[in-house]
Amino acid sequence: MKKNLQVKFYKKNDFWIRFSLSILFLAIFIILFFTLGGSYFLKKTKTVDNFVGNDFQLHVIDVGQADCLFLIFPDNTTMLIDTGTEKTSEEVVNYIKTTLSKEKINGIDYLLLTHQDADHIGGAVEILNNFSVSFVMRPKIYSNIEVDLGLNLHNYKISNSLTFNEVISTAINNNCEFIFNEKDLCFMFGECSVEFLSPSQDTYTDSNNYSAVVMITYQNKKFLFMGDAEGRIEEELIKNYGEYLKADVLKIAHHGSETSSSKEFIQVVNPSYSIICAKANADLPSVETLNNLHDVDSKILSTAIDGSFALSVENNIIVYSFINKPSFDIAILISITVLILILLWGIKFDIKMYNKKNIQLMEDLND
Numbered sequence: 001m002k003k004n005l006q007v008k009f010y011k012k013n014d015f016w017i018r019f020s021l022s023i024l025f026l027a028i029f030i031i032l033f034f035t036l037g038g039s040y041f042l043k044k045t046k047t048v049d050n051f052v053g054n055d056f057q058l059h060v061i062d063v064g065q066a067d068c069l070f071l072i073f074p075d076n077t078t079m080l081i082d083t084g085t086e087k088t089s090e091e092v093v094n095y096i097k098t099t100l101s102k103e104k105i106n107g108i109d110y111l112l113l114t115h116q117d118a119d120h121i122g123g124a125v126e127i128l129n130n131f132s133v134s135f136v137m138r139p140k141i142y143s144n145i146e147v148d149l150g151l152n153l154h155n156y157k158i159s160n161s162l163t164f165n166e167v168i169s170t171a172i173n174n175n176c177e178f179i180f181n182e183k184d185l186c187f188m189f190g191e192c193s194v195e196f197l198s199p200s201q202d203t204y205t206d207s208n209n210y211s212a213v214v215m216i217t218y219q220n221k222k223f224l225f226m227g228d229a230e231g232r233i234e235e236e237l238i239k240n241y242g243e244y245l246k247a248d249v250l251k252i253a254h255h256g257s258e259t260s261s262s263k264e265f266i267q268v269v270n271p272s273y274s275i276i277c278a279k280a281n282a283d284l285p286s287v288e289t290l291n292n293l294h295d296v297d298s299k300i301l302s303t304a305i306d307g308s309f310a311l312s313v314e315n316n317i318i319v320y321s322f323i324n325k326p327s328f329d330i331a332i333l334i335s336i337t338v339l340i341l342i343l344l345w346g347i348k349f350d351i352k353m354y355n356k357k358n359i360q361l362m363e364d365l366n367d
Contacts, residue, residue, distance in 0.1 A: 025341060026337070036333070045094040047095055049102065050321035051310055055191075056073065056312055058071050058249075059071070060275055061092055061308050064085070064088060066084040066122070067114070068080070068084040070095070070099065074191050074218070075190035077110070077190070078100070078105060079194075083123035085123060086123055092123050093123075093127065093131075095308070096108070096131070108127065109135065112181075112214070114139070115211045116139050116141055118161075124167040125167055128176070133174065135176065137178075138168070140203070141156055143158070144158065144160065145172065146168060154180075182196060183197060195216075196214055197213045198211070198212065198233055199213075208227070208229060208254060209229060209233050211253070213229050213233065221316070223251070224247035226260065228260070229254075238268055246269060249318065250266075250275065250298070252277075255276065255278045255279075256278055256284045257286060258286040261289040263295070266292040267296060271296070271298045273320070274293050274298045274299070275301050301320060
């Protein structure tokens with residue numbers, strides 16, 4: 001009887017030793033997991049969080065071979081420049097919802113559609129259906145529904161694009177106010193100015209040249225957004241604005257295609273940073289564009305390489321950040337922890353390690 005009680009005592013304590021050590025190692029794992037960035041894997045939507053609360057934020061959302069840029073201005077006005085494709089619309093909606101929630105901002109004030117191509121407006125319907133959008137800035141092109149409703153008040157071209165027509169129809173149904181993209185439009189949002197440099201004409205033969213070219217200035221830092229504007233527009237901009245085009249950040253036109261970003265234009269703009277919205281393992285950006293940027297020592301930030309990223313201005317200095325990924329291989333951490341737990345429960349603890357006083361106590365009870 002005394003022997004059976006001792007065996008039960010040993011087995012019971014053996015279990016609690018294993019259990020206590022397991023809890024200890026699991027606690028260490030949890031601390032390391034979150035300290036080393038493991039929360040990255042727990043987020044359904046991964047956003048750039050480093051600039052939460054900053055007066056000026058530019059989020060470049062990775063939508064592959066398409067454009068999508070989200071801005072927050074000093075007075076909390078928000079602007080979305082293009083929406084990516086229909087295929088990536090859910091990702092864009094989730095990214096913006098998450099960002100707005102962290103900033104405690106409701107809705108999108110301005111939706112700027114630089115031009116009518118599907119890789120720039122494909123996700124607009126989902127944006128309009130998921131957010132309260134006050135103003136839609138749009139190219140000087142009418143949809144069929146506007147013709148049917150007699151809303152085509154200017155001598156603009158009419159688009160038969162199903163995507164464009166659906167976007168405009170949704171905006172009308174949501175009571176959005178339209179603003180046609182046009183040179184010399186200017187807005188002030190707090191200490192931030194938004195100025196349209198193009199288009200200067202009502203009609204173009206190439207859809208890319210309808211692109212809204214926008215200069216945004218904050219704390220003497222200039223951000224130039226080119227949409228898909230091609231060489232003809234670049235020449236026109238140089239002629240009309242010259243050195244005024246000098247910008248700290250340039251959103252490269254047409255995903256880095258050789259039809260844009262001429263050597264002369266890049267030298268005039270002379271950007272410290274260049275943003276390229278492109279798809280990984282694609283033919284763009286072109287070698288010519290990359291060479292032109294390297295010639296002016298411009299730092300290239302590309303969604304094809306970096307995924308989504310964001311820029312801000314702090315103490316009159318441009319800063320940028322990527323989505324915070326783990327600084328350690330979490331798979332290795334998990335493997336080590338599991339291995340320790342397996343070994344821990346496989347070890348047979350020697351009964352000699354127990355306190356003799358406890359053993360004596362059990363013997364006395366047995367007597």
